[in-house]
Amino acid sequence: MFNETLLGASSPVLPIDCLKLNKEASGGTRLRLVSPGTTIVLQGTRRDATVRIVEGCICLFQQLADGRRQILDVLGAGRLFGNALADTARYRAAALTFTHLETIDINVERESIEDELRLMLHRSHAHAILLGRKTAAEKVATALIDLAQQFARIASEQSDSTTFTLYLTRADLADWLGLTLETVSRCLNSFKRGGLIAFKHPEIITIADEDALRLLAAGQPSLGRRPTAYSQVISQP
Amino acid sequence: MFNETLLGASSPVLPIDCLKLNKEASGGTRLRLVSPGTTIVLQGTRRDATVRIVEGCICLFQQLADGRRQILDVLGAGRLFGNALADTARYRAAALTFTHLETIDINVERESIEDELRLMLHRSHAHAILLGRKTAAEKVATALIDLAQQFARIASEQSDSTTFTLYLTRADLADWLGLTLETVSRCLNSFKRGGLIAFKHPEIITIADEDALRLLAAGQPSLGRRPTAYSQVISQP
DNA sequence: CGCAGTCTTGAATCTCCTCAAAAGGCGTGG
DNA sequence: CCACGCCTTTTGAGGAGATTCAAGACTGCG
Known part of the structure; x- marks a missing residue:
């Protein structure tokens, strides 16, 4: 069974496999070490429960009722995750290796959050054509x-x-x-x-x-199979 | 072949199949009628080239080199589309029926744009599990x-x-x-x-x-096939 | 009325999945 | 140090779901 890591300013609870460090640089943001296999749960619906991955790897996933699982994205160092980006109740995150997280201030990092949101959407769209075609x-x-x-x-x-x-x-x-x-x-x-x-x-x-x-x-014609095009091919502008 | 509709404050060019109307309500926003089959091209890389669908239906899509196509989302009345949401050079939009568009002011509608961005991401994630599983x-x-x-x-x-x-x-x-x-x-x-x-x-x-x-x-166990679960099923928290 | 486009339906094929078993890696403990 | 169990990975054989190919039906339109 997956361990669960609670993150969020409202919760002082930390599981055994999490290390809490204090970092003097960048204004005393906290650093947390998450072990592989741990499901990360951001506490509550607070808008400020948002973290940056300092090092390691995390995946976001969803599941159907019968257990079929779809990993939505794989996040490495620098990527953000949390309620400021999307309602974390809608999907879950799991660490795939030992991972360092640092909480971020959503007021200070407003710009980064919006950039990350656009990155997530772009990656999700790129993944759609992968999954579908x-x-x-x-x-x-x-x-x-x-x-x-x-x-x-x-x-x-x-x-x-x-x-x-x-x-x-x-x-x-x-x-x-x-x-x-x-x-x-x-x-x-x-x-x-x-x-x-x-x-x-x-x-x-x-x-x-x-x-x-x-x-x-890229789905190069020569290497893959022949195309499944149901609409006229539109040349790039 | 698809027609192309140019939209954006920088372009006064309007194709034959587009009607340009002036609307006194809501501060003189322009209304444009787009015929089905028309590919909508938002002019340039301007951040303010963004529209709201007043009525009709538009789809966003991407294509691989050999023509395989993936529709990313289908947008109805109320949905937004444009550079304020995502770089429109990365994918294209096509009207699926006669569609009314109105340009919006990205400064006034800042809130709506961020909401739309989150909605897009949420829908894209929901679509990922559909396509994949x-x-x-x-x-x-x-x-x-x-x-x-x-x-x-x-x-x-x-x-x-x-x-x-x-x-x-x-x-x-x-x-x-x-x-x-x-x-x-x-x-x-x-x-x-x-x-x-x-x-x-x-x-x-x-x-x-x-x-x-x-x-x-929803992929109910009784109706569909048996699951393809490669990781332990995680009960909902 | 005939044409063009979309939709429906059938039969054969193929990619990917399912089921199964064996191989490889790694930590524990004798 | 090696044996053992556990887990992941690899590989094979067979099967199922979706695709491909093909033909016919329906609809709207000039």
Whole structure:
């Protein structure tokens, strides 16, 4: 069962797996460490219950009555989460690794919050075309490109290969991409055999051929299947 | 081919199929009539190019390189659209019927714009779980409930049946729900045979059994298939 | 009346899912 | 240090839901 972390100025309660630190920089904002698997619950309906991810990875998800799960977004360092962005009662957040959070002042960060809101909407729209119109391979390719950008290690910049930690399990990826865990695994290993990516441990991924992956992710006619267009194709303006 | 309507204070250009009216009420906002099939292009990157739908129906959509299309949202009267909400260069809008638009002042309507932004995000998230995790029948049921709410005719409130105009074609519905036009047609006719809905003309739909439709839309265990849950089911708090 | 567009329906195909089993990693404890 | 159990991942075989292809029906319009 998931642990639950309560966050919010109104609640002094902190579960065992949360560390509370005080930071003198940036005006004494609190830092909280959340363990993987923990469901993050922002206290009440307070508008000011909003946090910034300092380090780590969090996913937002929704569930249907029978348990079918859809991960809405995967958030890395710098992303915001909380009631100032959207009613947190409508979906839930879970930490995918040890994650540092810091509470933010919604009056001071008004601008950042509006930017984050626009970013969320843009990402959600991009994800809609992924879920609705991309093939399994295209979905996985898109996810890899996205996660590589968000979680790339600043390690050796040798050649053009990027390595990143895949905080999501195959099951998480499946619930993000609208697939099954087996299909995700098959795609990843097919990419591996094709030389698009490389991995030894299933959670440390190296992008070997980013160009090819990007073409696949974009749904390039040559690589994917033929299109399902029910309306005339409209040329870009 | 789609016509293109230019909107925005910077552009005095109006295509033939657009009527320009002056309205004395609400401070001289302009009203524009857009014909169905018209792609609406908000001029430039101006932050103030934003409109409210007074009457009619507009859909927002994106396309992949090969023409695969995904409708992001269907907007009815009262909804906003424009650069104040999201960069309109990232997706396009098309009128699905004769539609009245009025330009709004983003300084005066600051509050409404932020509300609309949150509504867009919420709807996009709700649509994500539809695209990723619902079956074809559940998708179509969800769409019908949604459209009935947004486009219900205020006609005879007899019994509990709602009738509405389906401005979307089967192809539009398919591109909204991540299905094919044939699957949408099959679902609608299956609902018709099952007594959930009724229609004589394919674009005038009556919701006959709203409760059953809502259960289906919610992905009720008894009606749909068994769940695809890759993580433990988390009980609601 | 005939044409064009949308919608409906059927049959075959295919992608992805389901079910199943085996392999690999990791921590615990003997 | 290795055995054991637990969990995630991989891989295979078969099946189901949705798509594709195709033909016919309905509607509105010149």
